[in-house]
Amino acid sequence: MKIGFLVAMESEYAPFLSSLGECVETETVCGIEFCTYRFSGKQIILGKCGIGEIAAASTASLLIGRFGCDRIVNFGLVGSLDGKEIGTLVAVKDVVYYDFDLSPFGRPIGMPADIDLVYLPADLSVLQGALKDLPALRLASGDKFVSDTAFKNRLVSDFDANICDMEGAGVALTCTRAGIPFTMIKLVSDAADDVAVETFSASKTRAFGVAVDLVLSLLR
Numbered sequence: 047m048k049i050g051f052l053v054a055m056e057s058e059y060a061p062f063l064s065s066l067g068e069c070v071e072t073e074t075v076c077g078i079e080f081c082t083y084r085f086s087g088k089q090i091i092l093g094k095c096g097i098g099e100i101a102a103a104s105t106a107s108l109l110i111g112r113f114g115c116d117r118i119v120n121f122g123l124v125g126s127l128d129g130k131e132i133g134t135l136v137a138v139k140d141v142v143y144y145d146f147d148l149s150p151f152g153r154p155i156g157m158p159a160d161i162d163l164v165y166l167p168a169d170l171s172v173l174q175g176a177l178k179d180l181p182a183l184r185l186a187s188g189d190k191f192v193s194d195t196a197f198k199n200r201l202v203s204d205f206d207a208n209i210c211d212m213e214g215a216g217v218a219l220t221c222t223r224a225g226i227p228f229t230m231i232k233l234v235s236d237a238a239d240d241v242a243v244e245t246f247s248a249s250k251t252r253a254f255g256v257a258v259d260l261v262l263s264l265l266r
Contacts, residue, residue, distance in 0.1 A: 049091070050110065054213050068083070076104060076108065078094065078096070078104065080108070080113065088266075093108065099212065099215050102215075110226050117226065119261070124210060125238030129237075130209070132245065135234075135260065136209065137180040138168045138229075139167070141230075143156050146158060163222075166215075166218040169228060170182060174263070177231070185208070185209050187210065193238065233254065236249060
């Protein structure tokens with residue numbers, strides 16, 4: 047089995063590198079770096095995607111189409127919309143692309159042109175052990191770093207979302223279209239409020255600790 051491990055920023059993937067072992071092959075495709083690891087009898091392709099939905103969708107597409115990955119695992123930092131404490135590890139149950147708007151054509155906001163779903167379901171069936179105890183939350187995803195309490199409240203009222211990020215929708219849309227299961231584990235870095243920039247910057251240097259061990263269990 048080949049598992050695509052998609053992570054946006056160096057501060058998010060660096061904690062995993064020593065545990066994954068030696069990178070046996072590196073390839074840069076369309077400006078995106080991919081590293082192949084032999085881990086627990088599987089091939090793990092780490093895609094260092096960069097920030098944003100387009101970067102995430104491009105990386106997920108290459109992991110599936112070029113590298114032949116059977117499953118995508120995504121890890122990253124998220125803002126909390128419902129008061130989850132900073133440092134809380136969560137699973138994503140489904141994803142809404144809140145930026146996508148074809149409402150003039152009668153489709154609900156967040157519903158893609160080719161998929162009749164607003165909320166794209168993640169695969170939670172692979173969560174075992176301690177991962178089964180993680181809260182399973184709705185992720186609102188778009189190309190905006192949410193640091194505005196009023197906007198944060200709209201994501202809650204419009205989509206009943208719990209957390210937010212800038213890559214999840216790109217991964218979810220790509221995987222859903224390709225028929226490839228995706229699983230997302232996220233670490234709360236800020237409260238998506240008016241001081242989110244300062245809180246997020248401090249969280250980037252946080253030791254991920256237990257998060258690393260739990261996420262790696264998905265790759266075994």
